[in-house]
Amino acid sequence: xxxxxxxxxxxxxxxxxxVAQMKGVILAIHGDVELxxxxxxxxPQNILAGAATLADAYHYFPLGTIHVAVIDPxxxxxxxxxxxxxxxxxFVVPDNGLLALVARRGPPTRIVRLDAPEFWHQxxxxxxxxxxxxxxxxxxxxxxxxxxxxxxxxxxxxxxDYPPVEDGANHAQVAVLGIDAFGNxxxxxxxDRLPAGVSELxxxxxxxxPRSVPxxxxxxxxxRDELVLLVGSSGRLEIAVVGGNAAQRHGLGFQSRIRLAx
Amino acid sequence: xxxxxxxxxxxxxxxxxxVAQMKGVILAIHGDVELxxxxxxxxPQNILAGAATLADAYHYFPLGTIHVAVIDPxxxxxxxxxxxxxxxxxFVVPDNGLLALVARRGPPTRIVRLDAPEFWHQxxxxxxxxxxxxxxxxxxxxxxxxxxxxxxxxxxxxxxDYPPVEDGANHAQVAVLGIDAFGNxxxxxxxDRLPAGVSELxxxxxxxxPRSVPxxxxxxxxxRDELVLLVGSSGRLEIAVVGGNAAQRHGLGFQSRIRLAx
Amino acid sequence: xxxxxxxxxxxxxxxxxxVAQMKGVILAIHGDVELxxxxxxxxPQNILAGAATLADAYHYFPLGTIHVAVIDPxxxxxxxxxxxxxxxxxFVVPDNGLLALVARRGPPTRIVRLDAPEFWHQxxxxxxxxxxxxxxxxxxxxxxxxxxxxxxxxxxxxxxDYPPVEDGANHAQVAVLGIDAFGNxxxxxxxDRLPAGVSELxxxxxxxxPRSVPxxxxxxxxxRDELVLLVGSSGRLEIAVVGGNAAQRHGLGFQSRIRLAx
Numbered sequence: 001x002x003x004x005x006x007x008x009x010x011x012x013x014x015x016x017x018x019v020a021q022m023k024g025v026i027l028a029i030h031g032d033v034e035l036x037x038x039x040x041x042x043x044p045q046n047i048l049a050g051a052a053t054l055a056d057a058y059h060y061f062p063l064g065t066i067h068v069a070v071i072d073p074x075x076x077x078x079x080x081x082x083x084x085x086x087x088x089x090x091f092v093v094p095d096n097g098l099l100a101l102v103a104r105r106g107p108p109t110r111i112v113r114l115d116a117p118e119f120w121h122q123x124x125x126x127x128x129x130x131x132x133x134x135x136x137x138x139x140x141x142x143x144x145x146x147x148x149x150x151x152x153x154x155x156x157x158x159x160x161d162y163p164p165v166e167d168g169a170n171h172a173q174v175a176v177l178g179i180d181a182f183g184n185x186x187x188x189x190x191x192d193r194l195p196a197g198v199s200e201l202x203x204x205x206x207x208x209x210p211r212s213v214p215x216x217x218x219x220x221x222x223x224r225d226e227l228v229l230l231v232g233s234s235g236r237l238e239i240a241v242v243g244g245n246a247a248q249r250h251g252l253g254f255q256s257r258i259r260l261a262x
Numbered sequence: 263x264x265x266x267x268x269x270x271x272x273x274x275x276x277x278x279x280x281v282a283q284m285k286g287v288i289l290a291i292h293g294d295v296e297l298x299x300x301x302x303x304x305x306p307q308n309i310l311a312g313a314a315t316l317a318d319a320y321h322y323f324p325l326g327t328i329h330v331a332v333i334d335p336x337x338x339x340x341x342x343x344x345x346x347x348x349x350x351x352x353f354v355v356p357d358n359g360l361l362a363l364v365a366r367r368g369p370p371t372r373i374v375r376l377d378a379p380e381f382w383h384q385x386x387x388x389x390x391x392x393x394x395x396x397x398x399x400x401x402x403x404x405x406x407x408x409x410x411x412x413x414x415x416x417x418x419x420x421x422x423d424y425p426p427v428e429d430g431a432n433h434a435q436v437a438v439l440g441i442d443a444f445g446n447x448x449x450x451x452x453x454d455r456l457p458a459g460v461s462e463l464x465x466x467x468x469x470x471x472p473r474s475v476p477x478x479x480x481x482x483x484x485x486r487d488e489l490v491l492l493v494g495s496s497g498r499l500e501i502a503v504v505g506g507n508a509a510q511r512h513g514l515g516f517q518s519r520i521r522l523a524x
Numbered sequence: 525x526x527x528x529x530x531x532x533x534x535x536x537x538x539x540x541x542x543v544a545q546m547k548g549v550i551l552a553i554h555g556d557v558e559l560x561x562x563x564x565x566x567x568p569q570n571i572l573a574g575a576a577t578l579a580d581a582y583h584y585f586p587l588g589t590i591h592v593a594v595i596d597p598x599x600x601x602x603x604x605x606x607x608x609x610x611x612x613x614x615f616v617v618p619d620n621g622l623l624a625l626v627a628r629r630g631p632p633t634r635i636v637r638l639d640a641p642e643f644w645h646q647x648x649x650x651x652x653x654x655x656x657x658x659x660x661x662x663x664x665x666x667x668x669x670x671x672x673x674x675x676x677x678x679x680x681x682x683x684x685d686y687p688p689v690e691d692g693a694n695h696a697q698v699a700v701l702g703i704d705a706f707g708n709x710x711x712x713x714x715x716d717r718l719p720a721g722v723s724e725l726x727x728x729x730x731x732x733x734p735r736s737v738p739x740x741x742x743x744x745x746x747x748r749d750e751l752v753l754l755v756g757s758s759g760r761l762e763i764a765v766v767g768g769n770a771a772q773r774h775g776l777g778f779q780s781r782i783r784l785a786x
Contacts, residue, residue: 002293007282013705014276014538017563017577018757020531024584027558031526031586034289035560036297039279044706045767053279060286060383060393062293073767076742121584126742128757131584181275182306218338218388233280233390243307243335264555269544276538296551298559301541315541322548322645322655324555443537444568480600480650495542495652505569505597 004142005034005061009054009069010130011042018128022068022135025121029139038067043254045073047097051160052177052186054091055101056234063088068138069098070130081133083141083150084157085110090141092134097160108157115151165189171261174237176254183245184238185252191231195262201229203239204259205250219243266404267296267323271316271331272392273304280390284330284397287383291401300329305516307335309359313422314439314448316353317363318496325350330400331360332392343395345403345412346419347372352403354396359422370419377413427451433523436499438516445507446500447514453493457524463491465501466521467512481505528666529558529585533578533593534654535566542652546592546659549645553663562591567778569597571621575684576701576710578615579625580758587612592662593622594654605657607665607674608681609634614665616658621684632681639675689713695785698761700778707769708762709776715755719786725753727763728783729774743767 006026012018023035038057042050050071058067072079072094080095087106091099095113114137117124121136137150165172165188174187194201194215204210214222215229222228224243227250232238239258240246247253268288274280285297300319304312312333320329334341334356342357349368353361357375376399379386383398399412427434427450436449456463456477466472476484477491484490486505489512494500501520502508509515530550536542547559562581566574574595582591596603596618604619611630615623619637638661641648645660661674689696689712698711718725718739728734738746739753746752748767751774756762763782764770771777 002289005289005293007286009279011705013565015561015563015565016705017533017565017581018704020560020562021581021584021757023560024531024581024586024589027526027529027560028584028586031529031558034293036282036285036289037277038282039277041275041277041279057279057283057286060283060290062286062290065286074744077744125757127754131757180280181273181278220336220339230389233283233387233393264551267551267555269548271541296555298544298547298551299539300544301539303537303539303541319541319545319548322545322552324548324552327548442542443535443540482598482601492651495545495649495655 002062003032003034005036005065006138006142007036007038007058007061007065007067008040009038009042009050009067009071010040011044011046011050011071012040014040016040018131021131025131025135026139029136030143033139033142042071045071046254047071047073047160048175049178049254051098051101052188054098055104058089058102059087059105061089064090066090066092066138066141068130068134069093070134071098072096072130075129076126080154081114081129082154082157083112083114083137083147084108085147092138092141094129095158097158099157100160103157110147111154111157112147112151113154116149119145119150165193171259174258174260176252176256176258177236179247179252182240183247184232184240185247186232186234187237187239187258189237189260191235191237194237198262202261203229205252206257210259210261264324265294265296267298267327268400268404269298269300269320269323269327269329270302271300271304271312271329271333272302273306273308273312273333274302276302278302280393283393287393287397288401291398292405295401295404304333307333308516309333309335309422310437311440311516313360313363314450316360317366320351320364321349321367323351326352328352328354328400328403330392330396331355332396333360334358334392337391338388342416343376343391344416344419345374345376345399345409346370347409354400354403356391357420359420361419362422365419372409373416373419374409374413375416378411381407381412427455433521436520436522438514438518438520439498441509441514444502445509446494446502447509448494448496449499449501449520451499451522453497453499456499460524464523465491467514468519472521472523526586527556527558529560529589530662530666531560531562531582531585531589531591532564533562533566533574533591533595534564535568535570535574535595536564538564540564542655545655549655549659550663553660554667557663557666566595569595570778571595571597571684572699573702573778575622575625576712578622579628582613582626583611583629585613588614590614590616590662590665592654592658593617594658595622596620596654599653600650604678605638605653606678606681607636607638607661607671608632609671616662616665618653619682621682623681624684627681634671635678635681636671636675637678640673643669643674689717695783698782698784700776700780700782701760703771703776706764707771708756708764709771710756710758711761711763711782713761713784715759715761718761722786726785727753729776730781734783734785
């Protein structure tokens with residue numbers, strides 16, 4: 001039988017020893033798990049970007065996978081930590097909106113708020129509940145401990161202040177969810193909200209003049225250095241430069257104001 | 263029996279969630295594999311650097327290991343994707359020259375061009391064949407599916423436009439294959455092409471004046487801050503600064519023109 | 525039975541193919557191990573930072589775990605390589621002080637100096653003993669080969685030139701051990717050396733004027749952008765900015781001179 005899978009998502013940066021501490025805690029409880037780094041490059045304390053990272057990746061894993069995500073600006077305050085089941089997967093996360101985009105595929109079928117310290121790693125630090133609470137709970141869960149032993153049920157998850165796409169008849173304000181290693185900029189606009197067969201959009205970045213940009217099916221469809229829009233592998237609209245870095249060339253970041261019209 | 267090993271090489275950047283998506287797809291098909299990140303720091307779309315990364319590392323892995331490499335600037339165009347066997351290892355790669363340096367040890371013994379969508383992950387995106395085609399094919403292969411079920415045979419692989427070492431009696435033009443975390447600069451000059459016992463070379467970088475540089479056996483052989491040449495662990499010539507960063511100090515990058523004479 | 529765990533710590537940078545080469549060597553000797561990246565972001569050749577990374581993480585792993593650490597500025601010189609047992613864990617490291625902070629919890633119970641090339645990977649390069657000596661020794665050890673077959677006993681480990689905390693009645697000079705992805709700055713001051721219940725300290729950075737800084741239990745206890753001190757998850761004092769990057773804002777790095785008084 002394949003080993004249970006536990007994925008880890010954090011904003012600790014690539015190759016952080018904090019991630020290894022979490023893995024050590026898990027392996028000391030349950031040595032027979034498959035540990036996978038989902039991402040540790042979530043921008044620090046950016047819950048929205050973390051939510052998008054989770055939502056875009058979790059469903060590729062086997063049903064029953066346990067996903068631990070530590071983007072946790074509220075660590076040490078009164079925010080809760082939850083174990084939740086959504087769409088056949090299990091998540092151990094601070095209750096701060098991190099599951100908001102996963103929940104768009106289907107609401108939680110089960111939520112407990114962690115309050116059973118016998119499943120935690122002692123001593124509990126004030127600053128690293130990922131290691132001291134979330135990792136050991138995931139490990140015990142992977143050994144078959146029942147949901148309801150980790151804490152009391154909770155009816156809902158905290159919502160995320162998800163930047164709305166304010167669209168009218170023919171325009172939308174979009175937010176940046178992520179920027180990949182190529183400089184491609186991921187937005188929160190779902191591709192299926194665009195008019196069928198649309199071949200170009202008007203793109204305005206901050207206070208720069210609006211410009212017409214082609215919507216393409218693939219990067220290879222245009223000449224090198226051309227600015228393009230496409231629905232990426234996540235199903236959402238991306239801003240890209242063929243063979244180049246769109247974020248750098250167009251000054252795009254998480255704070256950019258981006259407006260699209262068609 | 264040890265689990266089959268699948269390595270992943272991409273230009274997605276360290277800690278990319280795209281890599282995790284590939285791992286999820288693999289684990290959902292075959293949970294009993296050993297997944298190893300070979301490197302995700304290949305410079306974006308740099309096929310030559312990717313080819314060197316693969317060639318320098320694959321042979322340390324057990325015979326039969328499956329290596330998936332996604333440096334794929336042609337994704338979405340008509341370039342093929344192949345499954346190939348070379349030197350006792352198996353590779354799933356776009357057919358764009360990525361295996362050119364592996365093949366210098368020995369030519370492919372078997373090549374098929376992937377065309378059997380029953381082994382792919384649906385739906386197939388236009389931009390991420392690493393996740394949708396290469397990862398699932400590697401997973402099915404690791405379960406024992408026969409080579410010839412993935413597609414028809416193909417006689418050869420696409421060649422790589424590998425920068426030639428134009429050497430005369432006593433000089434060579436070399437290319438940069440990689441720059442490591444210490445700032446050491448890897449070139450494409452094989453160490454065995456140097457005269458036996460050579461103790462110094464004349465090095466010219468771009469249009470700077472040529473300078474004489476010692477060839478050493480190890481970094482520790484010279485004083486801190488000294489520029490040196492050595493045959494690194496890959497068997498190729500490296501440019502290094504003892505205890506320092508050669509790339510930064512000497513302005514070296516993938517575009518540098520480097521000339522050596524002895 | 526769970527598989528033996530081997531962790532890897534290096535200064536090779538995130539996603540380095542050199543790390544993968546080490547993993548390949550290990551898996552070719554023993555396929556049934558659990559490989560965990562402890563960290564590959566140790567600042568190049570910074571033995572003190574490597575020692576802190578190891579000491580802060582190793583004890584979270586199961587007893588008997590094998591930790592390989594390659595921060596090895598002396599590679600190719602006469603420095604030895606050792607296999608040592610401390611606090612129930614096993615370590616394969618250059619004998620250069622890397623275990624000094626682990627040893628503060630308890631001295632080595634066993635040390636051998638590696639000199640048995642039948643357990644090494646041939647050929648031995650002059651520049652990468654992590655791959656050619658340390659990785660294969662760890663793999664053979666994980667298969668159950670006895671300590672004393674790897675080399676002769678050695679009574680002690682090389683000490684580390686560990687910056688002393690020169691404290692008087694009410695002040696201390698501290699060193700930077702690490703800087704995390706959030707810009708939090710780890711010092712070498714153990715939290716239990718502070719007066720019980722201390723609520724603020726005087727902090728002086730380089731030649732800047734001393735300033736009074738609150739000691740808090742958690743980041744969330746203060747307003748965004750405030751400079752704070754806290755005993756972090758490692759048990760040592762950290763310098764942090766709430767919701768911000770302390771290293772960048774206050775120009776802190778590994779060379780900073782930091783003075784604390786209370």
